[in-house]
Amino acid sequence: MSRLKMLPPQPEDPALAAMFDEVRARGVRVPNLYRVIGHAPAMLRAWLDFAWPLRLEAKSSRRLRELLILRGAQVSGAHYEWVHHTTMALAAGVTQAQIDALADWRSSALFDAQEKAVLRLAQEVTEGPAASAEAIDALKQQGFDEAQIVELTLTASFYVCVSRFLQSMEVPLEDPERG
Incomplete structure (x- = not known):
């Protein structure tokens, strides 16, 4: 409630x-x-x-942004956000195996170097207080341009706000029976 x-x-x-x-x-x-x-x-x-x-x-990949959002939801414990974005992530091309492996993304072979750079950004921004210089450099090394780095960092930051609001207000999931 x-x-x-x-x-x-x-x-x-x-x-x-x-x-x-x-x-x-x-x-x-x-x-x-x-x-x-x-x-x-x-x-x-x-x-x-x-x-x-x-x-x-955004010009950055929707698939990568959905991975980033899911990792942020997982770190912050935002169930509502997790449920909503699992569906969106699957639609954007994230595999169920990748979703299942998110908690262990650092050692998982299911994520390539670009995905791991994005997941590192999600992890650091969500845990706070900010992404490290090394995380931003890792994005640059993986070929992300400045606009994409801004988009990814804003997305990670915005979804920290989303999770904090959802949990503060205890927003319930929608009733699936209502369509």
Whole structure:
């Protein structure tokens, strides 16, 4: 049970209703996360304006970003984030074997050097306080350009925020029976 009441999927506030409609227009059911953040409509607007470009407009590989998000969720213990992004990771080409091996990514043969550089970034950013110079250098050595390094670091950092908010508010998973 969420620590704050979840807003209805069809809120009365026209500005909030428009944001929920915007999410649905992307083919996504309004997640419980947004139904909690929506108590502060300006914050939900900022969240959407940051989260969706990270997901859809980044030049770095979606597959790599989903691996990064899953490792961050695993480190932070964010079950909601883990469940949502497992589906997205599989759709982006991450294998179930890789997902199963994430906890032991450093020694797993299922991850190549580029993936391990991304997973190191996820690990360091999530554990905090920041990615090391060595982690950033490892990304450079694996061929990531400056824009991709920014995208990956922002994604890792954003999902630390996501996990902290989810856990602080105890946002529950959506009811699968509701579709």
